[in-house]
Amino acid sequence: MYKRLSAVLFPVVTLMMIGAFVWGYQQSQMRKEVSLQANSMSIKAENQYQRAFHDLSFHMDQLHSQLGNAVAVHTTSHAMHRKCLMNVWRIASEAQNEVNQLPLNVMPFNHAKDLLSHLSAFSYQTAVRDLDHEPLNEKEISNLKTLYNNSKEISKNMQEVQQKVLSKNLRWMDVDMAAGSQTGPKDNTIIDGFKTVDKKVENYKELDWGPSVASIYDKRSVKKLSLPAVNAEQIKRNAAEFTGKPESQIRVNENGKGTEWASYTATLLNKKQPVASMDFTKKGGKLISYHDMRAVGPKKATRNEAIRYASEYLEQKGYKGMKPVAYDESGNLANITFASQQGDVIIYPEKITVRSGLDNGQVIGFQSSDYVYEHSHLRRIPQAKLNLNAARAKLNPEFRETYHRKALIENELSNEVLCYEFGGKINGSVYRIYINANTGMEETIEEVKDSDEPQVTASNA
Numbered sequence: 120m121y122k123r124l125s126a127v128l129f130p131v132v133t134l135m136m137i138g139a140f141v142w143g144y145q146q147s148q149m150r151k152e153v154s155l156q157a158n159s160m161s162i163k164a165e166n167q168y169q170r171a172f173h174d175l176s177f178h179m180d181q182l183h184s185q186l187g188n189a190v191a192v193h194t195t196s197h198a199m200h201r202k203c204l205m206n207v208w209r210i211a212s213e214a215q216n217e218v219n220q221l222p223l224n225v226m227p228f229n230h231a232k233d234l235l236s237h238l239s240a241f242s243y244q245t246a247v248r249d250l251d252h253e254p255l256n257e258k259e260i261s262n263l264k265t266l267y268n269n270s271k272e273i274s275k276n277m278q279e280v281q282q283k284v285l286s287k288n289l290r291w292m293d294v295d296m297a298a299g300s301q302t303g304p305k306d307n308t309i310i311d312g313f314k315t316v317d318k319k320v321e322n323y324k325e326l327d328w329g330p331s332v333a334s335i336y337d338k339r340s341v342k343k344l345s346l347p348a349v350n351a352e353q354i355k356r357n358a359a360e361f362t363g364k365p366e367s368q369i370r371v372n373e374n375g376k377g378t379e380w381a382s383y384t385a386t387l388l389n390k391k392q393p394v395a396s397m398d399f400t401k402k403g404g405k406l407i408s409y410h411d412m413r414a415v416g417p418k419k420a421t422r423n424e425a426i427r428y429a430s431e432y433l434e435q436k437g438y439k440g441m442k443p444v445a446y447d448e449s450g451n452l453a454n455i456t457f458a459s460q461q462g463d464v465i466i467y468p469e470k471i472t473v474r475s476g477l478d479n480g481q482v483i484g485f486q487s488s489d490y491v492y493e494h495s496h497l498r499r500i501p502q503a504k505l506n507l508n509a510a511r512a513k514l515n516p517e518f519r520e521t522y523h524r525k526a527l528i529e530n531e532l533s534n535e536v537l538c539y540e541f542g543g544k545i546n547g548s549v550y551r552i553y554i555n556a557n558t559g560m561e562e563t564i565e566e567v568k569d570s571d572e573p574q575v576t577a578s579n580a
Contacts, residue, residue, distance in 0.1 A: 175214055200246075200250060205246045241329070244533075347402070355369045372386075406487060415476035415477070421480075438471060442460050442465060444470070445567075458471075461497075467526055469494045511554075520542070538555055549566070
């Protein structure tokens with residue numbers, strides 16, 4: 120009996136032992152492989168951090184040199200100013216990119232990042248303007264001198280940190296891991312070095328960057344709406360009026376209470392289930408977005424049907440005289456951009472983007488914040504100094520025009536300018552070209568991905 124039992128169990132136990140050995144060996148190999156992969160990733164991350172940091176230190180030194188070149192030349196050396204400022208913009212942009220590659224989540228560096236951002240915007244916008252007609256003014260020259268002195272100190276501090284990193288063979292991965300630790304390194308040379316730089320930048324004198332740069336950072340908000348604040352009950356009435364549903368089916372929540380971004384979200388319920396949502400400004404109770412939560416089926420509606428339904432929808436909702444200016448299609452959804460029109464001029468800053476379901480072409484949502492913030496006043500459209508033919512003469516002779524019209528756009532300097540908009544084809548692609556109606560300059564050029572786009576915008580001014 121014992122022999123028979125042993126004959127059965129012995130091979131089973133042997134196989135189990137072999138299996139356990141093989142399993143243990145495989146687990147050991149997997150752990151080694153995972154460890155090697157983790158080590159390889161750690162080395163790659165460390166190399167990336169080190170490269171970004173040393174490049175940042177190098178570019179901060181270059182930034183100081185280029186700013187020095189800009190203030191060293193004569194105030195009438197417009198070509199050299201343009202060259203130096205373009206170099207400053209390029210280097211500041213590279214420095215911004217390198218800062219974003221570093222694990223700065225445990226190191227306050229916001230003030231330095233903000234300075235680089237403003238410097239990049241200032242140098243670019245100054246360089247691209249016509250310096251022969253609008254040279255650097257005294258304030259801008261003074262800003263460059265201040266930035267030159269400040270960048271010298273920043274560069275020096277960065278080089279000191281760099282020397283310590285090299286001499287002590289410090290690792291950036293230690294800084295990165297500190298982010299996930301409640302008790303990070305208390306005396307870390309890298310963290311302390313960046314804190315020192317950022318603190319000095321914070322204490323620098325505030326610069327007046329000028330209105331064109333300020334407008335980039337002066338985000339539109341409900342603060343700009345010169346309208347009285349409304350309460351949740353008014354929002355409920357607004358939502359009910361917009362949807363045509365009873366107030367009992369509307370639920371309202373306030374967002375960002377006590378901040379400049381305070382707003383309301385109204386949710387339309389059907390049998391206690393949300394079927395649509397709307398966002399309203401707290402000031403004035405203006406609708407800035409709408410989203411219908413219905414499922415969209417397979418595509419059946421045509422492009423023209425979607426545009427027609429969207430136009431009728433906006434008209435019904437009180438957005439009068441909106442003109443379709445762009446169309447983008449993805450799967451069974453279409454995004455159609457509309458802009459308001461004043462006389463024979465399209466007002467691009469006042470735009471609404473409508474989303475339609477292409478199963479039936481009906482509107483399922485829209486975003487109207489640009490329209491709300493920009494439609495608060497009637498614009499005075501300037502007279503065009505150039506006539507249509509003079510503006511058309513600025514086009515490439517090979518450009519095949521399919522439509523033209525007048526348009527008010529915001530240029531790279533954040534200024535509103537009157538242009539002639541020309542749509543057409545060149546080199547097998549569709550473009551919109553905007554020619555300044557006063558100077559004849561090409562303000563901007565846009566490639567239109569959808570080759571059928573002129574169907575939407577084919578409207579002669």
